[in-house]
Amino acid sequence: DVKVTQSSRYLVKRTGEKVFLECVQDMDHENMFWYRQDPGLGLRLIYFSYDVKMKEKGDIPEGYSVSREKKERFSLILESASTNQTSMYLCASSFEVQPQHFGDGTRLSIL
Amino acid sequence: KNEVEQSPQNLTAQEGEFITINCSYSVGISALHWLQQHPGGGIVSLFMLSSGKKKHGRLIATINIQEKHSSLHITASHPRDSAVYICAVFPNYGGATNKLIFGTGTLLAVQP
Numbered sequence: 249d250v251k252v253t254q255s256s257r258y259l260v261k262r263t264g265e266k267v268f269l270e271c272v273q274d275m276d277h278e279n280m281f282w283y284r285q286d287p288g289l290g291l292r293l294i295y296f297s298y299d300v301k302m303k304e305k306g307d308i309p310e311g312y313s314v315s316r317e318k319k320e321r322f323s324l325i326l327e328s329a330s331t332n333q334t335s336m337y338l339c340a341s342s343f344e345v346q347p348q349h350f351g352d353g354t355r356l357s358i359l
Numbered sequence: 360k361n362e363v364e365q366s367p368q369n370l371t372a373q374e375g376e377f378i379t380i381n382c383s384y385s386v387g388i389s390a391l392h393w394l395q396q397h398p399g400g401g402i403v404s405l406f407m408l409s410s411g412k413k414k415h416g417r418l419i420a421t422i423n424i425q426e427k428h429s430s431l432h433i434t435a436s437h438p439r440d441s442a443v444y445i446c447a448v449f450p451n452y453g454g455a456t457n458k459l460i461f462g463t464g465t466l467l468a469v470q471p
Contacts, residue, residue, distance in 0.1 A: 252401075290445070290464055291447075291461040
């Protein structure tokens with residue numbers, strides 16, 4: 249079974265902090281994704297990557313950056329956290345145009 | 360208007376009832392995905408389909424490409440089916456990058 253592991257289930261940070269969310273997958277998938285999920289808005293794509301060191305903006309990239317130095321790891325970075333970035337963050341990976349496999353999510357609170 | 364609309368947004372059912380969740384989309388697609396998210400949990404894939412019908416246990420998914428509509432049915436519902444059900448589509452524009460467009464989800468509560 250594919251395993252997508254997110255580094256934290258719950259995280260509390262302060263405004264202005266630099267925040268790192270880590271995601272690791274174990275199936276050699278080339279595609280990896282970061283989403284945020286908010287009530288009434290569903291899942292929205294922040295960034296995705298289709299290869300090492302390759303990244304593309306999703307629908308809501310403002311305030312975020314990403315890093316993919318190794319195929320199995322995709323990091324989401326909040327350069328200067330703000331309260332409107334309090335949300336559930338979900339990582340996913342996939343092979344070509346196949347179903348995405350999701351991690352358990354990180355519930356991030358910015359105080 | 361969202362490109363993927365689900366109805367209803369909230370659904371409460373009694374154990375044993377037959378449940379239907381609907382998904383309509385406005386873009387051309389290569390496939391449609393039904394996902395399940397339990398409270399506090401991650402998301403799991405239920406079905407991916409591009410035509411016809413698929414069945415897995417008590418779950419049935421159908422799609423009508425011409426009408427741009429899909430339904431997810433749950434037979435003999437059980438409280439453990441309580442979850443958010445999410446419809447997502449693979450649009451057939453933008454190359455094979457596997458970007459999904461998501462509906463906002465249907466929150467299902469099955470009462471004993």
